[in-house]
Amino acid sequence: DNIAPFEFIPWILGQCATIAEVKSLLDRINLINIDFSKELPLSPLHWIISDKEVSITVESVKAGLKIYDNPIGILTNNPTFDIQMFNLNNYINITKEVPENRFSSKLDLDIYSRGMGAIGLPGDLSSSSRFVKAAFTKLNSISGTSESESISQFFHILGSVNQERGCVRLAKDTYEITIYSSCCNTDKGIYYYKTYENSQITGIDLYNENLDSQILISYPLISGQHIKMQNR
Template sequence: MCTSIIFSPADHYFGRNLDLEISFGQQVVITPRKYEFKFKNMPSLKNHNAIVGIAMVADGYPLYFDASNEKGLGMAGLNYNGNAHYFPVTDEDKDNIASFEFIPWILGQCGTVAEAKNLLSRINITNLNFKPEMQASPLHWLLADKTGASVVIESDADGLHVYDNPVGVLTNNPKFPLQLFNLNNYSNVSSAEPKNGFSKDVDFNLYSREMGSRDLPGGADSASRFVRATFNKFNAPVSDDNNKNIDTYFHILHSVEQQKGVDQVGPGKFEYTIYSSGTNLDTSDFYYTTYENKRINHIDIHKEDLTASDLITFPMLDQVTINDQN
């Protein structure tokens, strides 16, 4: 499964964990402004916002898992199996966009969540595949901008829903309103030591530190990760130092990462956190870590030619690195 957040200590950091049992040969991909995005049922975008994120490149086309643009708008698609519903192409007054085209369609044209909402009001997410052998993934999306605003987009059987997201977190099932409602069950969780609300006549021994967070769920399931990521995000320290904030951002994501061997999804198959990504939406600096390489890797998109027409790709550094200090 997956977890996505926007963390706003000073600048705004947006990205996600990608949790799967297999890798797709994904890369860091910069799509410059003059790369021609072609769509199944809509006119091409020949000039658009520059985009950076993690994608699998197929037939020269960047299939983005998550990305942000130079205007400070970010978007991530997360597994939404069993609920996601895509529709046939319609002749009604709608923009017919396939799910794999959704991220470039929005990020290519919009700079804020407010602008994206206008586009979303016309969108019909279609049930088309990139190729016959590449089935469309069942997804929902977190969309956020450098004001800190975020929304969740879910295409269900009863239509497209756009939910304002007051916590800036998304995982997987159930539907977003239920995930948000479930937070009510954890109102007693605290970063402070608990007070005795049981009875004034009963003495309690706080036998350990961190007792205030004892009821925080620790599972790898999506509901548990949603609660834990939200709690950790809102209790994370903030700094005036960008490096410290980006480090904290990755600590939040890593607090809900999945270890190999603990989440079996089939015979001999285990889901794990393949990578964690993040963009500073205020500067467009892109960062990532991988399962094997926890060093924070940085790509400055402004060092590249953003006026070009060809994709710019970087292999993900996924080898274990150990610093020998003596």
């Protein structure tokens, strides 16, 4: 099956309900070098695909299409996923617990602050460091049982690796930012998002729409900040 990269995700989602079905389709896929348009050329994308149980990472590299089981459900950009996973070995001593003095029994070292078990956890804005930070945050975070608590916790996890305007320069007056963050409750069919300028979480109920329609349904991003004034 010859598929352009910009067709890849709808091609998968339109035919598969499980990762097992995805892997079967990927056995016969051939990604072809076709740009979406002159203004939107191909990008070296990495994809994460998940069902309710497991996730995989899909990467198109010079050696061909690589498919990795993704046990942590985290993905960033380059380097490739196998390198990102190997890099986690460098942080094997990072812990959410109060650390022990392993430096030397001859020194009386002090635990002077909470969170010192995570000293060494990357805080820079490179993709490899953000992979480590997101993996640690996700794997150690604890959510409540309600829908609201789960949504809140999800956006806190993503917020730990946000890109803020001004910290990564792309060009003279252009900076990399986290344009939007989003998640979906696949049981209820509700898509949640917030944007860089709007911290309020917005929801769209997919089951309120005609999912058999032949017409594309779209909603503009609510990008302006919404502030609730408590004393007015």
